[in-house]
Amino acid sequence: MATRDAGLDIMQIKAADVPLPHAARTLAEARKDCLERFGFSVVRGFPISIYDPEMQARIYWCVSRHLGDPVPQNRNGHMIGHVIDVGDDVNDPTKRITQTTAKLQFHGDSCDVIGLMCLHPAMAGGESRIVSVTTMHDEMFRRAPDLCRALHLPLIEDRRGEVPPGGNPWAAIPIFMWNGKRLAGYGPLDAYLESAKRYTDAPPMSQEQWDGLRLFREICEEPGVALNTNLQVGDIQYMHNPVVFHARRSYRDWPEPERRRHLMRIWLSMPDGPELPQSMAERWIVIERGALRGGVHSAGRKAPNIPLDPTIRAFA
Numbered sequence: 001m002a003t004r005d006a007g008l009d010i011m012q013i014k015a016a017d018v019p020l021p022h023a024a025r026t027l028a029e030a031r032k033d034c035l036e037r038f039g040f041s042v043v044r045g046f047p048i049s050i051y052d053p054e055m056q057a058r059i060y061w062c063v064s065r066h067l068g069d070p071v072p073q074n075r076n077g078h079m080i081g082h083v084i085d086v087g088d089d090v091n092d093p094t095k096r097i098t099q100t101t102a103k104l105q106f107h108g109d110s111c112d113v114i115g116l117m118c119l120h121p122a123m124a125g126g127e128s129r130i131v132s133v134t135t136m137h138d139e140m141f142r143r144a145p146d147l148c149r150a151l152h153l154p155l156i157e158d159r160r161g162e163v164p165p166g167g168n169p170w171a172a173i174p175i176f177m178w179n180g181k182r183l184a185g186y187g188p189l190d191a192y193l194e195s196a197k198r199y200t201d202a203p204p205m206s207q208e209q210w211d212g213l214r215l216f217r218e219i220c221e222e223p224g225v226a227l228n229t230n231l232q233v234g235d236i237q238y239m240h241n242p243v244v245f246h247a248r249r250s251y252r253d254w255p256e257p258e259r260r261r262h263l264m265r266i267w268l269s270m271p272d273g274p275e276l277p278q279s280m281a282e283r284w285i286v287i288e289r290g291a292l293r294g295g296v297h298s299a300g301r302k303a304p305n306i307p308l309d310p311t312i313r314a315f316a
């Protein structure tokens with residue numbers, strides 16, 4: 001509130017501007033949980049619904065600033081995005097599945113930490129799901145070492161229009177990557193691997209990679225592998241992308257438009273995050289520790305901004 005009274009633009013706010021004496025310790029623990037312990041953290045119960053949309057974004061930004069440095073999450077330069085159904089067709093390769101009610105497969109985003117703050121839960125479904133990269137790797141290796149090895153080789157993923165300057169419209173990145181003794185993961189969405197077949201200059205994925213991907217999807221869905229969280233109003237979930245994959249279940253919305261499931265998303269760079277394998281740079285572009293790394297760096301990306309209208313198209 002003080003930052004708004006002081007006329008401070010949301011995107012200018014740094015952690016030092018908002019000491020948050022009541023929450024700082026909890027947020028320091030949440031940060032540790034993400035980076036050093038579990039790969040994720042859920043902070044519950046911010047009284048977020050009493051505020052207007054600008055203040056909701058402001059609070060979310062200030063809280064997240066205590067974990068890391070926000071980076072743009074799409075070509076429109078959104079520094080806070082809205083996860084809400086805008087009625088897009090899931091099968092349209094120019095659209096994003098996040099802006100529908102459909103299930104979202106296990107995947108990773110191109111940044112250190114992704115945060116989701118719940119403003120409205122769904123009427124039914126929509127649980128957020130997390131699996132460990134290490135668990136997935138070890139289970140794949142135990143059952144089918146050859147298929148696991150195939151997922152250490154680059155898979156070809158459609159960039160869907162978010163092409164870095166001088167880059168290909170497709171990305172070549174493995175699911176499992178070693179960096180010394182440390183394992184890192186990047187999870188693509190099947191639809192983006194399928195639509196990458198349209199690029200005739202891209203090397204095709206091997207049958208072993210497709211088989212490995214199918215086994216990967218199967219294991220994710222087995223009982224006891226994923227952790228499900230049911231975010232309620234005012235809950236924030238942070239996830240460390242190199243060590244956990246995340247997903248969401250399909251959902252049904254409330255009939256009233258104003259009660260639609262609505263999450264605010266933020267992407268954070270962590271200056272003290274782990275060293276990353278070079279192959280991660282295919283998606284993150286910048287991976288150096290201490291640098292503002294990850295985020296979307298596509299040619300022609302718009303200037304950083306925070307849309308307050310939740311129905312704004314993230315990728316149109």
Ligand SMILES: [Fe+2]
Pocket residue numbers: 107108109114246
């Ligand atoms: Fe995601």
